[in-house]
Amino acid sequence: MREGLSGEPRFRTIIEPFRIHSVEPIALTTREQREVVLERARFNLFSLQASDVTIDLLTDSGTGALSTRQWAGMMQGDESYAGSRSYQRFRDTVSSITGFPEVIPTHQGRAAERILFSVTVREGDIVPSNTHFDTTRANVEYQGAEARDLVIAEGRDTQSEHPFKGNMDVAALEETISEVGADRIPLVMVTVTNNSGGGQPVSLANLRDVRQVCDRHSIPLVLDACRFAENSWFIREREQGYEDASPLEIAREMFALADGATMSAKKDGMSNIGGFLAVRDPDLALKSRNLLILTEGFPTYGGMAGYDLEAVAQGLWEALDEDYLRYRIRSTAYLADLAEEAGMPTVRPPGGHAVYLDAVRFLPHVPPARYPAQALACALYVEGGVHGVEIGSVMFGKPQPDGTEIPAPMELVRLAIPRRTYTQSHIDYVGEVISAVVARADELTGLRMVEQAPWLRHFTAAFAPA
Ligand SMILES: *Cc1c(COP(=O)(O)O)cnc(C)c1O
Numbered sequence: 001m002r003e004g005l006s007g008e009p010r011f012r013t014i015i016e017p018f019r020i021h022s023v024e025p026i027a028l029t030t031r032e033q034r035e036v037v038l039e040r041a042r043f044n045l046f047s048l049q050a051s052d053v054t055i056d057l058l059t060d061s062g063t064g065a066l067s068t069r070q071w072a073g074m075m076q077g078d079e080s081y082a083g084s085r086s087y088q089r090f091r092d093t094v095s096s097i098t099g100f101p102e103v104i105p106t107h108q109g110r111a112a113e114r115i116l117f118s119v120t121v122r123e124g125d126i127v128p129s130n131t132h133f134d135t136t137r138a139n140v141e142y143q144g145a146e147a148r149d150l151v152i153a154e155g156r157d158t159q160s161e162h163p164f165k166g167n168m169d170v171a172a173l174e175e176t177i178s179e180v181g182a183d184r185i186p187l188v189m190v191t192v193t194n195n196s197g198g199g200q201p202v203s204l205a206n207l208r209d210v211r212q213v214c215d216r217h218s219i220p221l222v223l224d225a226c227r228f229a230e231n232s233w234f235i236r237e238r239e240q241g242y243e244d245a246s247p248l249e250i251a252r253e254m255f256a257l258a259d260g261a262t263m264s265a266k267k268d269g270m271s272n273i274g275g276f277l278a279v280r281d282p283d284l285a286l287k288s289r290n291l292l293i294l295t296e297g298f299p300t301y302g303g304m305a306g307y308d309l310e311a312v313a314q315g316l317w318e319a320l321d322e323d324y325l326r327y328r329i330r331s332t333a334y335l336a337d338l339a340e341e342a343g344m345p346t347v348r349p350p351g352g353h354a355v356y357l358d359a360v361r362f363l364p365h366v367p368p369a370r371y372p373a374q375a376l377a378c379a380l381y382v383e384g385g386v387h388g389v390e391i392g393s394v395m396f397g398k399p400q401p402d403g404t405e406i407p408a409p410m411e412l413v414r415l416a417i418p419r420r421t422y423t424q425s426h427i428d429y430v431g432e433v434i435s436a437v438v439a440r441a442d443e444l445t446g447l448r449m450v451e452q453a454p455w456l457r458h459f460t461a462a463f464a465p466a
Contacts, residue, residue, distance in 0.1 A: 054385030062266035064419030077307030102285035107303025109264025166194030199351020201234035230352030270315030338431030368407035370446025384433030
C-alpha cells in the first residue's frame with residue numbers, strides 16, 4: 001500500500017507489521033450459490049452463515065486476529081472468581097491509559113452503556129452526543145430518554161474534507177442545554193472515533209471546548225472510547241502541536257478531559273470479546289458495580305473470563321503501537337482509494353476502521369424508502385461474497401404511525417476492516433468486486449422492508465426486491 005502520509009517516503013510500501021502465525025481457510029463461492037443464499041436470508045446480510053462469506057467486512061468488532069503475546073497472556077489467565085490476578089492486570093492497564101481509577105469490566109461495550117445509563121439517565125432526559133452508535137442510542141431510548149446527535153455540519157456532508165468530521169457542534173450543545181435545561185442532561189457523550197458518522201475523528205480542541213461547556217453547566221462528559229487509539233493517531237496526523245506526541249500521550253490527554261468512558265474491547269481492545277466502564281466518581285462506580293453484580297458478574301471479572309481480561313490488557317497496549325496504527329489507518333485509506341478509482345463515491349476522508357460507500361450518490365435513482373444502501377450491500381455480496389453493512393434508513397430510519405418513515409440523514413454501506421486479519425491482496429479483491437458492482441449500477445432498484453422489530457430492527461428485518 002503506497003503511502004502519502006507526511007514524513008514517509010512515497011515510494012515505500014507500508015507493509016503489514018506482522019507475519020501470519022496461524023491460518024484460517026475462507027469460503028470461495030459462486031454467484032449462483034450467493035444468489036440462493038441471499039434470498040434465503042431475505043436480503044438481510046445479518047442472516048448469512050459465516051461459511052457463505054468470502055471477505056467479511058461486516059464489522060471490525062471482535063473479528064481481529066490476536067497476537068502471540070495475547071495468546072501467551074491468555075495461557076496465564078487467572079480464573080479466580082474474586083480478586084483474580086488477570087483483573088488486576090486489566091484494571092492497571094485501563095487506569096494507566098485512561099487515568100480513571102474505577103474500572104468495571106463488562107462483557108461488551110453495550111453492557112457498559114446499559115449500566116451507565118441505568119444509573120444516570122431518567123425518563124424524559126436528553127443525552128447529547130456527536131453521533132450515538134446504534135447500541136448507545138437504543139440503550140438511552142430504553143431508559144425513556146432522547147439520544148440527540150449534534151455532530152458539526154461538515155460531519156453530515158459526505159464530501160467535506162474537514163480533518164475532524166467527528167467533532168461535536170459546540171454551539172448546538174449550548175442551545176440544547178438552554179432549550180431543555182442542564183438538569184435534564186445527565187451526561188454528554190462523545191464517540192471517538194465517530195463510528196456511525198463515518199469513523200471520523202474528534203480533535204482535542206473540540207473535546208476541550210465540549211469540556212468547557214459541560215463544566216459551565218456541571219454536566220459530566222463521557223467518552224464512547226471504542227476507537228480511542230485510532231482517534232489518537234488521527235490527532236497526531238492532523239492536529240497542530242501533536243506531530244511528535246505518542247498515541248499513548250494523546251490518548252491520555254483525551255481521557256483527561258472526560259469523567260468516564262465506555263469501551264468495547266472488541267475494537268481498540270484488539271480482542272474478540274470484552275469491554276469496560278471506567279469512571280472517576282466513586283459513587284457512580286458503586287452504583288454501577290451493584291448493577292454489574294446483578295446482571296454481569298462479580299466486579300473483578302464482569303462478564304469476562306480471566307483469559308479475556310488478559311487478552312484485553314495486552315491488546316490495549318498493542319492498539320497504541322505506532323507501527324500498527326500507521327498500517328491500520330493507511331490500509332483503510334487504501335481501500336477507499338480503490339473504491340474511488342472504481343467510480344464508487346465514498347465518505348471523505350476515509351475513517352479509521354472502515355470505508356463508507358455513499359449509496360445516495362451511487363444510486364440516485366433509488367429513493368430512501370427503497371433502502372439504497374441495503375441494496376448496495378446486497379449487490380456487493382452477490383458480486384463477490386463481500387459482506388458489508390448498511391448504515392442508513394434500515395438502521396436509523398424512524399417509522400411513523402401512518403406507515404411511512406423519516407429517512408436517516410445518510411445512506412451508507414460500511415466496509416469495516418477487521419484488525420490484523422486481511423492482507424493487501426484480499427483488499428485488492430474487494431476493490432475488484434466494487435468495480436464490478438459499479439458496472440451494474442443501473443440494475444439495482446432497491447428493496448421493500450416486509451418485517452421489522454421495534455428496536456435495532458436492522459439485525460432481523462426482512463426484505464423483498466422492490
Ligand atoms: C461497537 C461499539 C459499541 C458497542 O460495543 P459492543 O461491544 O458491540 O457492545 C458502542 N459504541 C461504538 C462507537 C461502537 O463502535
